[in-house]
Amino acid sequence: MKITGARVIVTCPDRNFVTLKIETDQGLTGIGDATLNGRELAVASYLTDHVIPCLIGRDAHRIEDIWQYLYRGAYWRRGPVTMSAIAAVDTALWDIKAKAAGLPLYQLLGGRSRDGVMIYGHANGGDIAETVDEVQRYIEMGYKAIRAQSGVPGLASTYGVSKDKMFYEPADGALPTENIWSTEKYLDHAPKLFDALRSRFGFEHHLLHDVHHRLTPIEAGRLGKSLEPYRLFWMEDPTPAENQEAFRLIRQHTVTPIAVGEVFNTIWDAKDLIQNQLIDYIRATVVHAGGISHLRRIADLAALYQVRTGCHGATDLSPVCMGAALHFDISVPNFGVQEYMRHTEATDAVFPHAYSFDAGYMLPGDVPGHGVEIDEALAAKYPYQPSYLPVNRLEDGTLWNW
Numbered sequence: 001m002k003i004t005g006a007r008v009i010v011t012c013p014d015r016n017f018v019t020l021k022i023e024t025d026q027g028l029t030g031i032g033d034a035t036l037n038g039r040e041l042a043v044a045s046y047l048t049d050h051v052i053p054c055l056i057g058r059d060a061h062r063i064e065d066i067w068q069y070l071y072r073g074a075y076w077r078r079g080p081v082t083m084s085a086i087a088a089v090d091t092a093l094w095d096i097k098a099k100a101a102g103l104p105l106y107q108l109l110g111g112r113s114r115d116g117v118m119i120y121g122h123a124n125g126g127d128i129a130e131t132v133d134e135v136q137r138y139i140e141m142g143y144k145a146i147r148a149q150s151g152v153p154g155l156a157s158t159y160g161v162s163k164d165k166m167f168y169e170p171a172d173g174a175l176p177t178e179n180i181w182s183t184e185k186y187l188d189h190a191p192k193l194f195d196a197l198r199s200r201f202g203f204e205h206h207l208l209h210d211v212h213h214r215l216t217p218i219e220a221g222r223l224g225k226s227l228e229p230y231r232l233f234w235m236e237d238p239t240p241a242e243n244q245e246a247f248r249l250i251r252q253h254t255v256t257p258i259a260v261g262e263v264f265n266t267i268w269d270a271k272d273l274i275q276n277q278l279i280d281y282i283r284a285t286v287v288h289a290g291g292i293s294h295l296r297r298i299a300d301l302a303a304l305y306q307v308r309t310g311c312h313g314a315t316d317l318s319p320v321c322m323g324a325a326l327h328f329d330i331s332v333p334n335f336g337v338q339e340y341m342r343h344t345e346a347t348d349a350v351f352p353h354a355y356s357f358d359a360g361y362m363l364p365g366d367v368p369g370h371g372v373e374i375d376e377a378l379a380a381k382y383p384y385q386p387s388y389l390p391v392n393r394l395e396d397g398t399l400w401n402w
């Protein structure tokens, strides 16, 4: 089966998504997500100018060979732009192979290892009371796992809390917004949020929290320790992961489980953290970590060390990534949880999909392929708009971590 064409579709139903569509001489097509929030057009160009010309004429069934060709053949390895582009090709080819087999993708990945994929939703509030109400809403919707974030008193911007609760960034702003951050105020506030949540709802639901890489290792150790009474499912990105030795320090101080890796793009980023058992959940997902093929390698390495998967699933990943991730999640033995932030209606309309929500779990659906399509005519109605994640500064103006 020959690849006869491929093209990149950039659309902004409410935020930007980059999709690669691959066509074959047998009439089968497949799509892959190539969205890299805030750097969308770089991946679009990487694909259009450098990858697509190398794909035409290749056998669409040779997924592994094409992956190696794009990874090794480029000479310049790794990095989010490169790996998102490779991921899009890989995802589209798995989609095509599954369609050719007439099977849902998870069947090609070994079949179901579980009945459904446990997901966590985002409960965000400007203050603790608002977050408690949001958690209540998620519990009523049937969620088993909920990420809770609340605004910090004394800080004008609300940490981890998004505009319209679905975005971290302005949908219409050409430049990033700048938020103010205070570690002291946050460290004082975060345990109060989880104290309020456990007093109100008890221990029946999994609670998660994202620190967005904002603490130093010793501060992260302190936070993890102060959250122990509330038995979190995980504390995410407590400190930036460039210096991975830092996680040893956190581990020495707390048994709160740690999740890291939404910004990782290869197994090499995750290898030391996994092998040294410095994390409990690996957050890499399909689009930023080289596709289904590479994510499986990361998960297999993680399994050796009892590290489980917790795929990134914010709304800056398109439904194409979500669909593919759900096939991965339902088949991978060492699954932990899947993030599901819910796309807007406009996004769901551009990307019709077979996956569905059922009482706190997601099901990938049983249509051949990964089950997500793109309505190109509708996509064309929403041109690209510059949009960026916010920048954070300390109260004295020092640039701080995301």
Ligand SMILES: O=C(O)[C@@H](O)[C@H](O)[C@H](O)CO
Pocket (backbone or CB within 6 Å): 037, 168, 210, 212, 262, 312, 313, 314, 315, 316, 339
């Ligand atoms: O865990 C999350 O969902 C967040 O960290 C987002 O992924 C981040 O804002 C980038 O979109």
Ligand SMILES: [Mg+2]
Pocket (backbone or CB within 6 Å): 210, 212, 236, 237, 262
């Ligand atoms: Mg995160």
